[in-house]
Amino acid sequence: MNSIVKKLTATLSALAAATALVACSSDPTMSAFQNPRPWQTSEGDVAYEKLDYTVALYDAKKGTSEEKRVKIADGTLSYTLDYGTQTALGGEASLEMNMSVTYNDSAPSKDKGLTDTMTSLTRFRTESLEAIGMDKSVTLAVREGEKKNNSYKIAADYAKGKATLEMNGNTKTLKGFAEKCWDNELMYYLARATNIKKSSSTLFHMSNLFDCFQKGEYEELTMVAVAKSKLTQLEFDPWIKDYVITKEQEAAEKEEEKNKVTAATAQEGDGAGDGEEQEEPYKLPCFCVEIAMNVDESGPSQFVYYSERPIEDGGLRHKKVPVKMSYTLYNGSKAEVVYEYTLSSLSFVRP
DSSP states (O other): OOHHHHTSOHHHHHHHHHHOEEEEOSSOOOOOOOSSOTTOSSTTOOEEEEEEEEEEEEEOTTOSSTTTOEEEEEEEEEEEEEEOOOOTTOOEEEEEEEEEEEEOTTSOTTTTTOEEEEEEEEEEETTTOOEEEEEEEEEOOOOTTOSSOOOEEEEEETTTTEEEEEETTEEEEEEOOOSSEEEGGGHHHHHHTSOOOTTOEEEEEEEEHHHHHHHTSOOOEEEEEEEOSSOEEEEEOGGGGGTBOOHHHHHHHHHHHHHTOOHHHHHTTOOTTOGGGOOSSEEEEEEEEEEEESSGGGOSOEEEEEESSOEEETTEEEOSOEEEEEEEEEETTEEEEEEEEEEEEEEOSOO
16 A cells, blocks of 8 residues: 555545445446335335444454453444436436544544544436446544645546545546446445345445555456355344334234235234343344455455344335444554444434
């Protein structure tokens, strides 16, 4: 990794690896996207989804286990999906991301009390999920002793195959994109839209756009998303059980439809709200998907936990909702910082 990238803070390094990639390929060898999309109740529906997460950063130099790591920062992350009408001619959609991280007194002295932020807005096509445009801003607090601040802005126009980077008072331009591009701000949603199931795998062609600017040319990498062979019973805060559609509820609803019984009869079969049958914390069955790159400098694997059960809000049911993401930043072969993003609230109803 070049010297400029090495000088960035741990936050920026992890954010760049986790969210600053651009996936491009003129002939992607990836699974076909499912219709309807997991965030649509039925095919062709206009959809909305807002997912809010708590962010926790841990010093993992003494180990990544919960008893050894030390929390050094807290923050928030949100994704707001506005999915337009899918037509034969194609529609447009957008995904907005906002993230903020504030360091506490256990953080390194240069970081204590400081806040770093990141925002992005990605526009993409509903029929193919190909990117149309993206604007991203990373704002890093000035650290004591720094000669320059490494905050930056990236803007990409995929229709024109052009991107610009503004950093340290300089503007760089990058061209040479593939004919079709998938912006990695959509990475969790791209993987989610494929046929995730136990032991499934999906191959993407991706590139770290920030590193491309440092190298002065576009570079395509390979990213593989692989689901574990067994469901993960993820321990989760009990609030989510009120949104989870259980197998018992689905069976009751099918029986209701078959026999034309009342909705009240179906609700009697819903075990989601039965506190006596639930352990604390609530265990949510999830597909654990490992996302890995084939180039060392792009970072180690991320783990994304997608709910195996449908999630319902406002009468709308979305599938494979990402409820937790985790990422470990390494210094050589040693773990340095663990990043965790845990779902804290959701809404499928447009405000």
